[in-house]
Amino acid sequence: MNSKKFIMKSILLALAVFLLSPVVAAAFGYSLSRTLVPYITLAAGVFMALVFWYIFDGHSGEATGQSGRNQLLQEVSALNHHAMVSLTDRDARLFHVNDKLLEVSGFTAEDLLGQSTSVLYAEEDKHQFAGIRAGLDRGIPWTGETRMRCKSGKTIWTQATILPRLDSEGHLIGTVSIRTDVTTAKINAQQNDLFTTLHKLWDEVYMLDPETLAFSYMNEAALARVGWEAGEVKTKTLWDDCKDLDEAKFRARIEPLLTGEVDQITYADDIDGVPYNNRIQLITTYSGEKQLVAVLRDASEQAEVERVKAELLATISHELRTPMTSIKGAMGLLLSNAAGELPEKARSMLSIAYRNSDRLVMIINDILDIEKIAAGQMVFEMNTMPLSLVIDESIAANEQFANRFDVTVEKQGVDEAAHASYDFGRTLQVLTNLLSNAAKFSPVGSKVIVRVEQVGQSYRISVQDFGAGIPEEAQGRIFERFTQVKQDKSHRGVQGTGLGLNISKVIMEQQSGGIGMVSQEGVGSTFFVEFPVAEVNDSLQDQPAEIAS
Secondary structure, three states: OOHHHHHHHHHHHHHHHHHHHHHHHHHOOOOOOHHHHHHHHHHHHHHHHHHHHHHHHHHHOOOOOHHHHHHHHHHHHHHOOOOEEEEEEOOOEEEEEOHHHHHHHOOOHHHHOOOEHHHHEOHHHHHHHHHHHHHHHOOOOEEEEEEEEOOOOOEEEEEEEEEEEEOOOOOEEEEEEEEEEOHHHHHHHHHHHHHHHHOOOOOEEEEEOOOOOEEEEEOHHHHHHHOOOHHHHHHOEHHHHOOOOOHHHHHHHHHHHHOOOOOEEEEEEEEOOEEEEEEEEEEEOOOOOEEEEEEEEEOHHHHHHHHHHHHHHHHHHHHHHHHHHHHHHHHHHHHOOOOOOOOHHHHHHHHHHHHHHHHHHHHHHHHHHHHHHHHOOOOOOOEEEEHHHHHHHHHHHOHHHHHHOOOEEEEEOOOOOOEEEEOHHHHHHHHHHHHHHHHHOOOOOOEEEEEEEEEOOEEEEEEEOOOOOOOHHHHOOOOOOOOOOOOOOOOOOOOOOOOHHHHHHHHHHHOOOEEEEEEEOOOEEEEEEEEEEOOOOHHHHHOOOOOOO
């Protein structure tokens, strides 16, 4: 028997005996003192109150039927106009949601009734529901902020108080949840913090709706450029600022952001004759709404710095290349005994100087090529020719370099009929880079294989070595600027600038071709370039094979 009920029954029995004592006394011929009358009256009142409480409490704990729920609904009806109210049974299933909750959430009563109350929690907050439920099971009320999921998928912030309903034995038989929408306050707090940070930035900052392209915010720098007041911002769209905007082009530009393919988009643009570097990102606010954030940086100063730097680099490069070429040529003549036989010690020192001058000339040439690429000044003279011409020339040009590393270059499957449209000099530069790299990273006494094969509608020239291979973590950035593969300490290679493969990539792209590689550590690497197959007419085939100028 429940201890609480046992005590109550004992008290009721004692009071009953006390109340019956005057009757018993009268039956035996005794009369009670008048001083006991007030106490008997008080005991009678207490007895009736306890009987009423006992009956009510005994049934209220089991008031899970319709009548008990109706009484509970009447008690919370006063909250309906001021808060979102929901009631659950002992299994956390909703059996009542008020109109205010339905209005705010967008759900219908049919959507919610009979469902677990967790349906109202944001997916990432399911753990919070479990924690709250654990406290309620112990009879502990909960109050705090929760995110409530709406039917549309967006979430709102609520200040919630959740009260447990317990039966007479202290078991949870349901809950009463009272929520108020505090989303606006949260958003305002978030925006105030954000706008305080952004408002004084020198960069122009814009926030706009990704669907309508209507502005929701501009910082001071943005307002100063467009000449608007802060109060006007929310009445303006992107077309009010950029009247010549190509909407289709702009929407195509931001599409990868909206689909989640990229985190941000950067591009350069001229606005009112001023160069800008633009960055656009997509953010999600507290309310679940998407907003585009565009940051525009005036690139005038940067452009001027880049121009001065380019001119300085070009001047230095040109001023260095001419004398270095002369110095290298003079040292080459001395090493070839043009001025007579050199002592062995002098020859050794001169050889070191020659190799270093060769490296300096290579660096200067790479810098010049990078500057030409950046300025769009790299010129290409495209001619349809056999690929064998440029392959033979590149092998001949690298013969001495390969011999220096005791490496043999071997041709395989080079079809004389394979024609492509390409710039001879620039393609020779690419193949020379691939062949020299292959020689540097090949074991002593090994060979480098050059092949030509047709892959789909392209001809592929492959340069294969049997060296140490390229580490997997470096393969993804091998064609980036200044990327160099760390050489084995025992290998005496020639240090490069880290620009050759990046320049080769640009050269191939400018010729409508491509470049790629496959590598396996311990096996070797194969670098390849591809050219679209060129149609060859009879008159071209009849021409003598000669290098186009």
